[in-house]
C-alpha cells in the first residue's frame with residue numbers, strides 16, 4: 001500500500017472514475033495507468049517547457065516528456081507555429097506534399113545509414129513494417145527479438161516485450177497466435193553468443209534481428225561493449241537484416257541516434273517519438289536496396305491514409321531542422337544536464353549509504369532499485385518494485401514527475417536547466433531518505 005498523496009488530486013480522481021466508464025482502464029495506453037506504482041493517474045491540463053500542470057493545478061518537472069518526443073520541451077514555439085500555420089491550409093490531403101521530401105531529406109542527412117525512408121503514424125507501425133520488409137527482402141520467416149525489448153504492439157513482438165507487459169506482469173499477450181509466436185525467436189539482451197546459437201540453429205531462416213540499441217523499455221540498459229558489433233557480424237555472416245529500433249534513441253543520444261553514438265551501422269532503422277515533435281509520427285528506412293522492396297516500387301505492401309500527414313510533418317520538420325542547426329551544442333548541453341543529474345544522484349546515494357544501480361546515455365537514463373548490475377531482463381527484474389513505487393510517489397509530492405514504472409527510462413530536454421536540476425536533486429535526496 002502506498003501512502004496517500006500529499007498534494008490535492010481530487011479532479012484527477014474524478015476524471016479517472018469517469019474515464020473508466022467509457023475507456024478501457026480509463027486510459028488510451030496502459031503505461032499511463034499507474035498500475036505498477038498504484039494510485040491515481042494524473043490528468044494533465046497543459047505543459048510548457050520542462051513543466052506539466054495537472055487538472056488540479058499541481059506543477060511537475062517532467063521527466064517523461066510524452067515518453068520521449070519532447071527534446072525541446074513542451075509547446076516549443078517553433079512546433080506550435082508550424083502546426084498553427086499548417087492547420088489553416090488543411091490538416092490532410094492524402095496526396096504528396098513538399099514537406100514530406102523536406103523531412104525525408106533531413107532524416108537521411110542526420111542518419112546516414114537511412115538512404116530512403118517511409119513515414120508512418122507510430123513507432124509500432126514503423127517496426128511492424130520494417131520486419132515485413134526484411135522478410136520480403138530475405139524471403140525468410142523468423143525474426144529474433146530480445147527479451148525485455150519493446151517494439152510496439154505488433155503481434156509478433158508481444159513476447160517478453162518489456163515496458164507495459166513487463167510492468168503489468170503479462171509477458172505474452174492473449175490474442176497472439178501460436179504461428180506468430182513460433183516465428184519470433186527470443187534472445188537475451190547483451191548476449192552475442194546466445195544470438196549466434198539461435199541463428200545457427202535456425203538454418204538460415206532468420207530474416208532479421210531487431211534490437212533496441214540502448215534498451216529503454218526495461219529501464220534504461222546500455223549495450224555492453226561488443227554487443228552491437230557482435231550482432232552486426234552475425235548478420236553479415238548469415239545474410240540477416242539488422243534492424244535498430246531507434247524509436248526512443250533516435251535524435252536523443254546523438255543526431256544520428258545510437259548507431260552514431262556506438263559506431264555500428266544497421267541495415268534498417270525504425271524511428272518515432274522525437275521525429276514527430278509530439279505529433280503521431282513514426283518512420284522506417286535503410287539501404288535503398290532493401291527499401292526498394294516497398295510498395296509502390298516493390299511488392300511489399302505498406303500504406304497509410306494519414307502517413308506523412310502535413311501537420312505531423314510540419315511539427316517534425318520544426319524539430320529536426322532545429323536539431324540539425326544546433327547539433328554542435330545541443331548534445332553537449334543535454335550531456336551536461338544528464339551528467340549533473342547522474343552525479344547528483346550518485347552523491348545522494350552515497351550520502352544515504354545506498355548502493356542502487358544507475359544507468360544513463362545522454363538524455364535518457366534510469367535508477368534501478370537493485371544493487372546488481374543490470375544488463376538484461378533477468379537482472380532488471382531483480383529490482384524492488386515497491387521501493388520504486390514509493391520513490392515515484394514521493395517525487396510526485398515534491399513536484400517531480402518520473403515514469404510511473406521501474407521498467408521505463410527517464411527523459412529530459414533542453415528546457416531542463418539549473419533550477420530544475422536543483423529541485424530534482426533535492427527532491428531525490430529527501431524522498432530516498434524518507435523511504436528507507
Ligand code: PMP
Nearest residue numbers: 122123124150151152245247248
Ligand atoms: N519501439 C520502441 C523502442 C519504443 O520505445 C516504442 C514506444 N515506447 C515503440 C517502438 C512503439 O512506439 P509507439 O508507441 O509510437 O507505437
